Amino acid sequence: HPWGGITILEASLLHSVDLPPSSGWQLVPGRCPDDTCVPRTGSLMGLGDVISQQLVERRGLRAHQAGRTLTMASLGCGFVGPVVGGWYRVLDRLIPGTTKVDALKKMLLDQGGFAPCFLGCFLPLVGTLNGLSAQDNWAKLQRDFPDALITNYYLWPAVQLANFYLVPLHYRLAVVQCVAVIWNSYLSWKAHRL
Numbered sequence: 001h002p003w004g005g006i007t008i009l010e011a012s013l014l015h016s017v018d019l020p021p022s023s024g025w026q027l028v029p030g031r032c033p034d035d036t037c038v039p040r041t042g043s044l045m046g047l048g049d050v051i052s053q054q055l056v057e058r059r060g061l062r063a064h065q066a067g068r069t070l071t072m073a074s075l076g077c078g079f080v081g082p083v084v085g086g087w088y089r090v091l092d093r094l095i096p097g098t099t100k101v102d103a104l105k106k107m108l109l110d111q112g113g114f115a116p117c118f119l120g121c122f123l124p125l126v127g128t129l130n131g132l133s134a135q136d137n138w139a140k141l142q143r144d145f146p147d148a149l150i151t152n153y154y155l156w157p158a159v160q161l162a163n164f165y166l167v168p169l170h171y172r173l174a175v176v177q178c179v180a181v182i183w184n185s186y187l188s189w190k191a192h193r194l
Contacts, residue, residue, distance in 0.1 A: 041084075044177045045076030048184020056189050071129050072188055079125060085173045087114055092169050103165035110164075111157050119148050126191035148190050155183060
């Protein structure tokens with residue numbers, strides 16, 4: 001919620017709150033913690049691709065692949081934002097609390113379980129959207145997945161530990177996506193490297 005609270009949906013998911021009908025609150029299924037998280041995630045994924053193409057790959061403006069940037073922005077809106085945002089809500093329900101030990105448990109579950117699964121879905125999804133055959137996509141996943149996961153472990157455990165300990169649930173996706181501009185640049189480069 002933009003004013004620092006959580007939505008009623010999140011409260012009911014996280015704490016199994018039963019709201020009386022007279023409370024005046026409406027349950028909005030699938031509502032984002034704030035109305036900008038999915039577009040923000042898409043924008044930051046697109047920005048990561050622009051950085052990848054212009055600063056890492058040094059394509060220049062004439063050789064910039066706008067379709068690729070649009071694909072990454074679309075993946076941010078349609079896949080990354082909803083999946084990661086939903087994961088944080090599930091994680092908070094599985095491990096309620098904000099102590100250092102709770103944050104450590106969340107980070108271990110996030111990095112040990114979610115990160116490999118997420119990368120294992122993200123990389124082939126980009127390959128599919130780029131028109132790779134199933135065989136080429138599988139070969140690319142086998143080649144890129146180990147390196148992407150190791151690189152993930154250089155950055156994300158520390159970020160997530162701080163995120164789970166210091167940041168309220170409704171701001172976690174935003175914090176992650178701000179840090180992820182750099183990560184998105186790497187992912188875009190890795191996903192589009194043939």
